[in-house]
Amino acid sequence: MTRKERRVGIIGIGYVGLVTGTCLAELGHSVVCMDIDAEKIAALREGEIPIYEPGLPELLKQNRERMIFTTSLEEVFDNCEIVFIAVDTPPTFTGDADLSRVFQVISSLPGLSSDSHILVMKSTVPVGTGTKISSELARQEAGSIDYVSNPEFLREGTAIDDFMNPDRIVIGSRNAGAGDKVAALYGKIDAPILKTNIPTAEMIKYASNAFLATKISFINEIANVCEEIGADVSVVANGMGLDQRIGHHFLNAGIGFGGSCFPKDVAALKQIAGNSGYHFQLLTAVIEVNELQKRRVVNKLKKHLGSLTDKTIALLGLAFKPDTNDLREASSIVLASRLLADGAYVKAYDPVAIPYAAKAVRGVLLCDDILAAVEGSDAAVLVTEWAEFAELPLEQMKKLMNHPLIIDGRNFLDPQQVRDAGFTYEGIGR
Ligand code: UGA
Numbered sequence: 001m002t003r004k005e006r007r008v009g010i011i012g013i014g015y016v017g018l019v020t021g022t023c024l025a026e027l028g029h030s031v032v033c034m035d036i037d038a039e040k041i042a043a044l045r046e047g048e049i050p051i052y053e054p055g056l057p058e059l060l061k062q063n064r065e066r067m068i069f070t071t072s073l074e075e076v077f078d079n080c081e082i083v084f085i086a087v088d089t090p091p092t093f094t095g096d097a098d099l100s101r102v103f104q105v106i107s108s109l110p111g112l113s114s115d116s117h118i119l120v121m122k123s124t125v126p127v128g129t130g131t132k133i134s135s136e137l138a139r140q141e142a143g144s145i146d147y148v149s150n151p152e153f154l155r156e157g158t159a160i161d162d163f164m165n166p167d168r169i170v171i172g173s174r175n176a177g178a179g180d181k182v183a184a185l186y187g188k189i190d191a192p193i194l195k196t197n198i199p200t201a202e203m204i205k206y207a208s209n210a211f212l213a214t215k216i217s218f219i220n221e222i223a224n225v226c227e228e229i230g231a232d233v234s235v236v237a238n239g240m241g242l243d244q245r246i247g248h249h250f251l252n253a254g255i256g257f258g259g260s261c262f263p264k265d266v267a268a269l270k271q272i273a274g275n276s277g278y279h280f281q282l283l284t285a286v287i288e289v290n291e292l293q294k295r296r297v298v299n300k301l302k303k304h305l306g307s308l309t310d311k312t313i314a315l316l317g318l319a320f321k322p323d324t325n326d327l328r329e330a331s332s333i334v335l336a337s338r339l340l341a342d343g344a345y346v347k348a349y350d351p352v353a354i355p356y357a358a359k360a361v362r363g364v365l366l367c368d369d370i371l372a373a374v375e376g377s378d379a380a381v382l383v384t385e386w387a388e389f390a391e392l393p394l395e396q397m398k399k400l401m402n403h404p405l406i407i408d409g410r411n412f413l414d415p416q417q418v419r420d421a422g423f424t425y426e427g428i429g430r
Helices: 015-026 038-045 056-066 073-079 100-107 129-139 159-164 176-185 198-229 233-241 262-275 281-305 331-341 354-360 370-374 387-391 394-400 415-420
Strands: 007-011 030-034 067-070 082-085 117-121 145-149 169-173 193-196 312-316 345-349 379-382 405-408 424-426
Touching (some): 007 015, 015 030, 015 159, 030 038, 056 067, 056 159, 100 129, 145 176, 145 198, 169 176, 198 233, 198 262, 262 281, 281 379, 312 370, 331 345, 345 370, 370 394
Parallel strands (some): 007 082, 082 117, 312 379, 379 405
């Protein structure tokens, strides 16, 4: 095996790229990580990690010797036969995925015609993209490049475990040999490998995310009905989950899903369907329910406080979920702007995301701890279920707040304990 065959390249060292590169190094591969952001690459060379992901700093340190960080695409292609693309594909205003970064990579590939390479798509790209890229590669007379779709199923906060212990590895290729080479990279991982064609692999990724998002919107609507009829959605979800065909996962009712994946991928799948002439009715409802879910919290606040003008609301948690500093499409952002638009003052505390929040939630007073956030507030809303919120300092909070009102947007607290401490408690559907 040549030096080149043993090395793996990663283009785009964002969240997915860095986790993928580090985990491939942990599996024993030498990895060349490339990003156009020179500052980021310089920081990574110094061991500084630009994202918050539990376990990543330690794993990167352990495997540092097998990882090269560079801004040079040539260095990647000179040294690696298999090259992953992990650039981001944010949504455009129409809901389509923006593929400009992907095509920027394709159009700047160094002259490769005498050499064979395998480009592996990790980024989530609309169904049909692989076929388009293959034609673009042929047009560039870079025909010795094979293309493989290998979607990622990493959750922020548990990404390393998701990579090392996946439920499945999906590999879509036209040329079985190229697919086998990519599959071999995961040889040490004990998981089913599903080999298929490229569009099917691309669709598995979208369908999986859209189904999980549908589960969340479904249980959120069940929660809303539970509120009307006096049932408890937590118990309902547990009762449903005991049916093995349903399962317990993704049945936590709350103020809706956020993050860089679900909102974007659900919108993109709806758009992919629409562009092909099919109206995906179910996904339209999934998106709408998710939007309305945030508005319901505002209504709950109004029910207890009347007009929100000049009221102070404390948000506990800003990140789109715990164990991440990611604020993309976080429910907190929508909620904060609705409250501000209603004339309320908004204060917020998050254990990790505060340094990143100033731009995302303008007009919100960012606080260093729970007590500072709730001081002088008329209500506290639990937005993100950070472990530290499981044991809220209820006694001290009650002394500092104007009104003892807690809205638990994640059904995370023990309602009885909160009520016993003298608060009015409202969850979502319980
Ligand atoms: C999601 C998928 O879970 C991953 O499999 C996928 O690889 C990733 O998107 C991606 O496409 O890259 P992630 O966005 O990190 O991962 O977060 P999740 O843990 O799936 O949570 C998404 C949102 O749903 C969060 O806002 C969370 O609070 C919400 N959620 C989740 C609920 O409201 N209820 C639940 O029961 C579960």
